[in-house]
Amino acid sequence: MKWPRRARGRDDDGLREIDEELRLHIEGRTDELIAAGHTPEDARRRALDAFGDFDTVRGEMREIEARVAWRRRAGAVLAESWRDVRLGARRLRRSPGHSIVATLTLALGIGASVAMFTVLNAVVLRPLPYPDSDRLVRVWPGTFYNIAMSRAVGESLGSVTSYTGIAYWDMTLEGAGDATALTAAVVDVGYFDTFGVQPLLGRRFTIEETEPATSGVVLLSHELWRSRFGGDPDIIGQRFRFNGNGHESREIIGVMPPGHQTQGQRADVWIPLHLSAGLDIAADRSWGVEKLVARLGPGATVEQADGETRTIAARLLDGYPGIFDPEGIATASAVSLRSAVVGDAAGTLWLLLAGVGLVLLIACGNLANLLLARATGQRREAAVHVALGASRGRLVRQQLAESAVIAAAGGALGIVLASSMLAVVRVAETSGLPRMTDLGFDARVFGFAAAVTVGTLLLFGLAPALRAAAGDPHADLHGTGRGGSRGRGAHRLNRALVAAELAMAMTLATAAGLVLSSFATLRAVDPGLNTENVLTLRLTPPPDRYAGDRLVAYYNDIEQQLAALPGVDAVGGIHSLPFSADLTVFTYLAEGHAPPVDAHLPLGSLRMITPGYLRAAGQPLIAGRTFTSADREDTQLGMLVNERMARELWPGEDPIGREIRIGGRTPYRVVGVVGDVRQYGLDREPDPEMYVSVAQWAGRARSMVFLLRGPRALALGQAARATVAAIDRNVPIVELRAFDEALGDSIAGRRFIVLVIASFGALALLLGAAGVYGVTSHMVSARMPDFGIRLALGARRHEVMRDALSTGLWPSLLGLAVGVVASVALADTMRGLLFGIPPRHVPTYLAAAAVLLAAATAASWIPAWRAARTDPLSVLRTE
């Protein structure tokens, strides 16, 4: 940038003045000394001596002068910029309609971007809420693991300083009032060091407390301590009836600090993982450890831990032949805990951010067009300014300042918009994404908002600014080349921008169409059972009072008494509700199949049900019979298999009466075949499944979900609660919800993505249409005299109309064509979000193009119609 000439002149003057002032001093002093009687030579020498080193003094003064000059210049630039901004704001006020549309357009784009980034920030970028959380790794030994195994792996890891296995178990807090269902995080002694947490009150577990006999201790969450124990600090050391996991009661040894939670699932209490001494991996039956988390030692890397984990897993495979699945062991790994938590969400969210980036680009295109149109309109004014001596640089600065005012307003409004969008997301939080609980703005979000605002300013502000300076003041002032022939270049740029906008809108519309069709396809998938009008309730009876036959009797009571409620058609129980992620698998050996050589037995999904389950769940019985109360522990062990399992094991043969040995040992006889159910989500093909009766299952399901089917089942919550309490008031209902909701939750993640992409698509459509309207409208206004003359010379109105329409439609068509090509090229990145349709699903592309074309046509129609209605006389008169 060039500095104003007078500032530079002042600098030169300054240097000259320094020399003059110093020269005058020496001369003056010499004269004084001559007057005092010295000879001229002597006087001059003395004057110079007294002065000191001339060059040093002069250098020092020049330095000061330079600093002052710099300060003056910076002040001038600041003042000038401020003047430009104020002038810009004033010019914006002169055309409020334009300014409001521009600001709103930008605010929409920035708001959507900031909202999307906030979600990405909360889910992906933010560190986990533990000290030095980037040192935490999640270890996966390549197989399900028990306590003995998690400890064996944890102890062998040289790169970590502490580790902990984590399991989540149900527990009941009994005592005064209603029994409360709790979730217990069951952890190792290393939990505290690993997560860097100290109890707020009391102490940690000791190593002795990992022995079954002495493990009757519990740490409370801060919330439970406050809500249930009134925040009483004297609670430490007292025993309460925390029933479950081998103890009827436990001593409270501590309270966790407020806000501390285990990673992944809310826990109310923490209890130690306990294992009898001497139980090795093969003998330990506690296969419920869900996670193994470790803290890296100083200097250790995730890669090191990963390598170690692979080595250890391979060693375990050799040490315990026949227990582990070699294919599974090959997947052993250690990854940073954060990436384990975030998982696939990261890729999806980055993709969505890219999508919202397109929306923002479209908004920028509109803005650029709007400002270009105005810059063209204000050419005469600009020409006057140039003629009066304003530099072109100054015109560029003024135009940029005007854009900056819009950008700043748009950015500020965008942040407000983003926060209200997020408020909606927060209220309807069913995204299925991890870590969505805290969608706050932090420094990173504000930084992003600022960067986006400045970036958009450059994108939409530069072209109009350069155009403002590029005009020919002579021609503009004389008004030569008016009407249609004016600013051909500007119109070309307008049309190019519209084409680009439409191309981007097409890409977004296609993406929206693809996920919408996928979602529709997914919703249409038959889950294999009927979730409508079914209430589900989960019970976890305390094991010390309910085991063996007593547990079976209890489940029988529940099933029968719930079935006796008025308006209930069917009741049945299953150990794990379909569509929950809970995986229960067992090895099996089927009749007619030889055990594989050098490999473990195949794995199958196992469900434990009560006799009424199939009817309650609406799952069809294809052949044979289901269980009855006659299937008891002392009768023939029966099994149901699903169609897929029957087909795979005995293709074309009757499966009824065949034998399957669970774990390769206990024989069950197939008594029936049931329909396939998509247990793990609608988007996953049904697995081979075995169903056994709770009454005949030695392990006995410790937790059961009962399903109540009836026309008004969802209103029966209170009655069901009363029924359960009447049987045993110390067995709380852990969870009560509609079956439909469980199915809905399983597709919540997809629903969120569909919602987000569809809104982007809608925004793109809106902004794209506005762009087409803007450019056509501007063009028609500019060519009005042209149209007037043609109409006056006898042109038909529909010809004029066609001409006007083509202004907006040609670039739209071009944009759509480019958009189709881009969509085809980008479609593969979306493969993971699609279900049941290919990424190049032709009907979706056609539909998206048709919708956009319709919008573009409608947007061009209005100004074109205006052109055709022109009264030729009035137009000619105003010229």
Next chain:
Amino acid sequence: MTDIEARTLYGNLRLLLLRTLEHGEQHGLEIRQRIEATAGEALRIEEGALYPALRRMEADGLVASRWAVSGQRRRARYYKLTAKGRRRLARERTSWREHVRAVARVVLEPGEEL
């Protein structure tokens, strides 16, 4: 304190200049004369040091300057105190006084006066 190396002590020089300019607008030679006349031989200042000090004070807004013709029909740059300069003089004078008293209490014999 018989000989002050004022060239290295911009703070002291500044105070001297502020005080000197309190008498009214003066150019460099007049300022030099007045300091010499008041302080005598005890305070020797390298004359060249006056000008950077004045310029720095001007940059700080303590003095203002202009070119004018002097009594001897010579051009000269005249300096005068600004309002800010006056306030600074009042403040520095106070702190100087306190400083000198404090040093005096430490350095002088009991009963001895400045």
